[in-house]
Amino acid sequence: MSFFSLILGLGISIFFALLLAVAGRDALRLRGVYRWLVALVALLLAGNTLRLAGESPLAVPASLYLYSAALVVTGALILSDLKRPGRRIWLIGGGLWWLALVGSDLASGSPMLGHPDWIATGLGQSPPDLAITLALAGWSAGGLLLLALPLTACWRAHLPEVANRALFWALVVPLLWFGLFLAAGGTPALISAGWITAFSGALGAAYGVSTQHPFHVRQAIRRGMGLLAVILITAAVILLALLVASILTRETEGDALVLVVVALAAAAFYVPLRELAGWVLRRVFSPAADAAPALRLYGQQITTVIDLEQVIHLAVQTLSRVLDVRSGGVVLASFGEEGRVMLEPAPAGDSGALPARKGQLGQKGALYHRLFVRKMPLLQYDLEFGQAYAEVSAAERDFFTDLRMSAYAPIIVDGRTIGLLAGGAKCNDEPYYAADLETLATIASYSGFALRNARLVTDLRRLNKQLEMANVDFERLDRVKTDFITIASHELRTPLAQVRGYADILESLSTQGVLQPEQMSAMMHNLRKASERMEELISDMLDVSKIDVDALDFHFAPATLEAIVRMAIDPLTEAIRARKLSLSARGLRQLSPIEADMQRLVQAFRNIIVNAVKYTPDGGLIDIRAEMEPHPDGPGTDSVHIAIKDTGIGIDPANQELVFEKFYRTGDPSLHSSGATKFLGAGPGLGLTIARGIVEGHGGRIWVESAGCDMEKLPGSTFHVVLPVRPPAEAYQVTPFEVTRLSISAGERREFMEQVQRAQADLKAEWGAEAEDSQTPPVKPPLQEDQAASE
Numbered sequence: 001m002s003f004f005s006l007i008l009g010l011g012i013s014i015f016f017a018l019l020l021a022v023a024g025r026d027a028l029r030l031r032g033v034y035r036w037l038v039a040l041v042a043l044l045l046a047g048n049t050l051r052l053a054g055e056s057p058l059a060v061p062a063s064l065y066l067y068s069a070a071l072v073v074t075g076a077l078i079l080s081d082l083k084r085p086g087r088r089i090w091l092i093g094g095g096l097w098w099l100a101l102v103g104s105d106l107a108s109g110s111p112m113l114g115h116p117d118w119i120a121t122g123l124g125q126s127p128p129d130l131a132i133t134l135a136l137a138g139w140s141a142g143g144l145l146l147l148a149l150p151l152t153a154c155w156r157a158h159l160p161e162v163a164n165r166a167l168f169w170a171l172v173v174p175l176l177w178f179g180l181f182l183a184a185g186g187t188p189a190l191i192s193a194g195w196i197t198a199f200s201g202a203l204g205a206a207y208g209v210s211t212q213h214p215f216h217v218r219q220a221i222r223r224g225m226g227l228l229a230v231i232l233i234t235a236a237v238i239l240l241a242l243l244v245a246s247i248l249t250r251e252t253e254g255d256a257l258v259l260v261v262v263a264l265a266a267a268a269f270y271v272p273l274r275e276l277a278g279w280v281l282r283r284v285f286s287p288a289a290d291a292a293p294a295l296r297l298y299g300q301q302i303t304t305v306i307d308l309e310q311v312i313h314l315a316v317q318t319l320s321r322v323l324d325v326r327s328g329g330v331v332l333a334s335f336g337e338e339g340r341v342m343l344e345p346a347p348a349g350d351s352g353a354l355p356a357r358k359g360q361l362g363q364k365g366a367l368y369h370r371l372f373v374r375k376m377p378l379l380q381y382d383l384e385f386g387q388a389y390a391e392v393s394a395a396e397r398d399f400f401t402d403l404r405m406s407a408y409a410p411i412i413v414d415g416r417t418i419g420l421l422a423g424g425a426k427c428n429d430e431p432y433y434a435a436d437l438e439t440l441a442t443i444a445s446y447s448g449f450a451l452r453n454a455r456l457v458t459d460l461r462r463l464n465k466q467l468e469m470a471n472v473d474f475e476r477l478d479r480v481k482t483d484f485i486t487i488a489s490h491e492l493r494t495p496l497a498q499v500r501g502y503a504d505i506l507e508s509l510s511t512q513g514v515l516q517p518e519q520m521s522a523m524m525h526n527l528r529k530a531s532e533r534m535e536e537l538i539s540d541m542l543d544v545s546k547i548d549v550d551a552l553d554f555h556f557a558p559a560t561l562e563a564i565v566r567m568a569i570d571p572l573t574e575a576i577r578a579r580k581l582s583l584s585a586r587g588l589r590q591l592s593p594i595e596a597d598m599q600r601l602v603q604a605f606r607n608i609i610v611n612a613v614k615y616t617p618d619g620g621l622i623d624i625r626a627e628m629e630p631h632p633d634g635p636g637t638d639s640v641h642i643a644i645k646d647t648g649i650g651i652d653p654a655n656q657e658l659v660f661e662k663f664y665r666t667g668d669p670s671l672h673s674s675g676a677t678k679f680l681g682a683g684p685g686l687g688l689t690i691a692r693g694i695v696e697g698h699g700g701r702i703w704v705e706s707a708g709c710d711m712e713k714l715p716g717s718t719f720h721v722v723l724p725v726r727p728p729a730e731a732y733q734v735t736p737f738e739v740t741r742l743s744i745s746a747g748e749r750r751e752f753m754e755q756v757q758r759a760q761a762d763l764k765a766e767w768g769a770e771a772e773d774s775q776t777p778p779v780k781p782p783l784q785e786d787q788a789a790s791e
């Protein structure tokens with residue numbers, strides 16, 4: 001080895017040792033990909049040092065073994081840096097090849113890899129030497145695969161910054177591979193060249209691993225091409241000038257003036273040509289639009305918009321104009337419990353590219369710190385590859401990954417981040433440069449006030465909607481209340497009038513002394529019936545009041561549904577016969593006994609069956625079916641399902657929930673329920689409310705299915721009751737019954753209005769005084785306070 005090579009090798013070994021020390025320190029601190037870098041540099045250092053040790057028969061092949069191992073490690077390094085899968089497979093495959101290579105070379109007795117003319121000698125043998133064949137095959141295939149790794153990563157990259165990183169590795173690989181190949185064997189000059197090349201490859205690898213943003217390869221290539229173009233143009237002009245000058249000097253026999261003219265002509269020709277070339281290059285490679293006019297226009301337009309969707313549309317439109325992005329959107333931020341930030345993409349109509357997905361940021365996280373404390377823009381690439389975000393939780397990371405955007409800039413108002421403006425990938429697949437992030441942040445800052453006002457308007461609209469809905473509810477409750485007064489007065493007045501009438505008759509007959517015992521007993525019977533009806537009604541009202549405050553108490557004991565249903569039907573058999581209805585029941589006997597308050601369930605089923613009788617015309621059918629509903633958790637958690645189907649008038653789908661409300665009934669409220677079981681005989685509208693209270697008190701469910709209400713076609717209704725075999729623990733807890741509440745009271749209504757006003761005040765406090773000045777449509781309270789108070 002020549003003196004020059006020795007000095008060079010020594011120098012490079014020292015550099016490798018320094019690189020190893022630096023990478024080793026980082027590996028201890030940061031681990032991960034740094035370990036592979038350390039392994040690579042250590043192998044290169046060891047290989048170099050061995051090669052320097054001399055031409056001994058073992059040192060030369062040993063250095064080649066180390067270089068071969070370095071190739072395998074390079075693959076693992078690239079996969080690890082690009083966070084690509086398959087590192088284990090690569091290492092297993094590479095490791096096996098390496099073992100076979102070293103094993104076969106050592107087994108030959110005289111290892112010859114790397115010795116002068118090793119390739120020609122090894123291949124010249126017949127059959128060719130196994131170790132050399134393995135080495136050549138491995139190095140060529142390995143080289144191709146090493147190049148394929150970053151190139152496929154570049155092809156598959158979801159962010160241009162990732163593609164750039166992969167492209168960078170595609171530049172490093174040939175340096176390392178070719179450098180090591182040359183250093184592996186050959187003339188001292190080739191070995192020296194190999195060392196220098198491999199060392200630059202290793203430096204490149206160290207730079208790639210340690211830098212978050214490697215230089216933009218495509219941009220560098222573009223700049224290089226631009227430079228080449230300028231050099232070529234300059235060379236062409238100089239050549240032309242020289243040619244012309246040589247011809248002219250020959251003809252004019254060296255007239256200096258001619259040379260001056262030629263030089264001036266060349267310069268006059270060269271300067272515009274260079275300008276033109278620069279212009280063409282700029283046009284072809286960076287068609288970036290001038291951002292200023294679009295930003296100015298945005299600044300003007302955004303102040304006039306108060307609709308959230310329009311604000312987002314305008315922001316995204318400006319983004320795509322200025323940064324040439326394919327998509328964009330706005331993520332709204334609000335502060336939740338424990339200072340957590342709740343994130344949610346704003347609905348943006350057609351211009352919305354963000355998926356409807358909610359996320360949260362913890363106050364201690366790096367993302368919160370970046371976007372909400374430092375209020376700096378963030379690149380999705382940094383989140384995925386930056387050491388600063390290595391500790392970000394999977395949930396936070398997934399939220400941003402799912403948005404499929406490239407960069408985010410905080411939208412700030414009064415020093416607070418109220419949202420994020422998200423920019424998607426650029427149409428030309430360029431990465432976001434520093435100036436682009438600046439532009440994104442500028443658009444975000446222009447959007448702040450507009451977004452805040454738009455959110456305020458949206459919130460007020462929502463509140464208005466809630467108030468409107470509350471108003472509808474109040475109107476309905478008002479109707480129910482009026483109905484209640486009508487119903488209660490009819491229901492109570494009728495039996496009262498009867499009591500009064502009979503009392504009058506009794507009095508007048510007895511004063512006349514003509515009261516017959518039969519008359520007496522008939523009147524007494526009617527008096528009892530009238531008072532029973534009153535008692536029934538009062539007792540129903542009391543039950544409903546208890547249900548209202550969760551105070552219906554149950555006495556649970558084992559009971560069978562068969563007995564319950566039979567007891568419910570018993571008092572109705574006479575009416576069923578009279579109305580020529582046929583009633584069937586199936587499956588009740590097969591049901592398991594349940595823990596229930598038998599008396600209450602009898603009451604519930606009777607209320608349902610009485611309705612089936614009332615709303616089914618004479619001659620109709622009532623069918624009761626029962627079955628077990630097994631639960632995966634075991635028999636103790638099973639339920640029973642009872643369906644009571646009739647062929648009556650049916651219930652309109654719009655009323656299927658309402659029929660369970662107290663005092664709700666579809667018929668004319670002025671009709672009283674004198675005919676408790678006759679067709680369409682009106683009731684007070686409490687039966688189903690009580691049934692639901694009892695079923696739910698048992699931890700069960702009740703609902704109705706019907707195709708609709710039709711007096712002609714009689715679509716019928718089916719009431720479903722599902723009861724757990726064993727009621728849940730809550731069913732045993734009863735609130736003491738203290739107050740009787742029959743309907744929503746004036747106090748409750750006032751309380752609701754106060755809640756609404758508090759919400760409005762909160763809203764104002766949250767949005768500050770500007771909220772009142774902003775151009776928001778006035779919110780008209782649908783119900784005035786004094787109106788509520790007068791109720």
Ligand code: ADP
Nearest residue numbers: 611612615650659665666683684685686687688
């Ligand atoms: P009511 O005392 O009026 O029967 P309910 O609470 O028992 O009160 O029922 C409320 C309303 O539900 C009834 O007014 C009736 O319009 C409707 N309804 C209940 N059951 C049936 C049924 N089987 N078929 C049709 N309509 C029914």
